[in-house]
Amino acid sequence: MIRYRGLKESDINSFVDEVVVNRKLWSAGVQETMTGSHVFVCSHSSRDKRCGFCGPILIKKFKEEAELRGLDNVSVTDRELDKL
Structure with missing residues (x-):
């Protein structure tokens, strides 16, 4: 990528x-x-309120799971993504 x-x-x-x-x-x-694995989660609430609500929760859970599983090469984006 x-x-x-x-x-x-x-x-x-x-x-x-x-x-x-x-x-x-x-x-x-x-x-x-x-390099590595990348998880992009939309948390931009101005376009779709569902993303603003669910995005931060999903980001937190992805980070927790990656840490629990020892996945050091996984990057979870924690900024608002307007358009991908």
Whole structure:
């Protein structure tokens, strides 16, 4: 999985052309290869109140289970995700 940093609204068209359509590396921003397992949970309540209610509970439970099972390579996102 690759995380792209510094993507601005004005970069969307070139990003889609380079990365999604042509499968090239993004030349205008910073790329970071992510290793391990990642769990993304929406907790953004302004768009859907269910996410704002359930998201924090799910994040807490995922973190607890990962710790109980000794899963050090699991990352659970604990910030609000507006759009994935």
